[in-house]
Amino acid sequence: MSLLYEHHYEPVVTPLLPIDADLMAELYVVIYDSVRKDYAINVSWHEDCIRREWGVVKDINQDDRKFKLVCVDGVWWVPLEKMLQVERV
DSSP states (O other), X not given: XXXXXXXXXXXXXXXXXXXXHHHHHHHHHHHHHHHHHOOOEEEEEESSSEEEEEEEEEEEETTTTEEEEEETTEEEXXXXXXXXXXXXX
């Protein structure tokens, strides 16, 4: 468990299922509220592995379909198509 916490990723063993439209709409609302109300969220998304980071959304780029997640540890541009989970902190 400590390795997962230290590196913030886990390998993907099984193929990921697509997220349905209703759940994706709920995720968009949480992301938009993070921009508007300036509160932190936890985001999981798929790159080469499953990444999980927390931070505040500072920018949404609708042309590239990404949003900018910022925290003390770094900055990530998270693609909307590869999101798996979004939670309020």
